[in-house]
Amino acid sequence: MRLDVTSSRELTAMFRALKFIEREWLSAWTKEGRQKIEPEWRDQLERSRPNRLQRAVLVRTSRVSLSRNSIRLSAGGTGKLSSGARPRDLARAVEFGQDQGIKTRYYRKDPPVPAPAKHVVTRRTARPVGPKSAKGKVVWPALGRFVPRAAAIATDLFYEILRRVPGVN
Known part of the structure; x- marks a missing residue:
């Protein structure tokens, strides 16, 4: 799912500034952003009321990664279940039936x-x-609710980190 950054002045400014920010501050933004966004992402997945299988395959394996040009939300990609099955082998079927x-x-x-x-x-x-459910059961409904929230968290955190940079007001 994509978000148009030109729809908001703050998002556009953040996106442009991320191209020129020093590595040390970019690293702080990605690290702190992951710490703030990942619990919110898991909370949104839980709000989709997953059953035990969906929780094991999609919610517990969910991850967030930030980069200069994207926030990547994933679920069902890491680890193993107690049965020995890999979540990535089951994720599509669990989400879409x-x-x-x-x-x-x-x-x-x-x-x-x-x-x-x-x-x-x-x-x-x-x-x-x-x-089968073409609209998804856990991740896709949560994604629709969470993308604007993730953008807001990332933007707020970016401006908070920018205030810490010496010489920037």
Whole structure:
């Protein structure tokens, strides 16, 4: 999702000034910005009322990164679940759902006592992620609410850091 920086004088000025700011002050802005924006991002994700699977895959793995020209909000990209699955493999299905008619077939091997045997098991594996939803379930609704808030936090923090620079009023 993109935000037009020309819609606000403060945003435009911040965007232009970030090109010329010294590395030390840019580093302070990115570090402090991440510390302020990340809890807000997680709070917005929680406001989407995620279930246990969505919370494990999307909310707990959410991250924020700042650079001169972007604020990157991500979810579902890092870590592992207790089952051993990687959140990035499940994130798309958890956010947007899946076709509920999908079936998975595999062979199950019985315990060795009394006599081991194999048989085919067919399961519907898309049930936990829910039906398809083009508008998303957790991240996309939170993103719509949060982008203006993230821009405001970043802008306020930028001007706060600018006031700390010696010789700038």
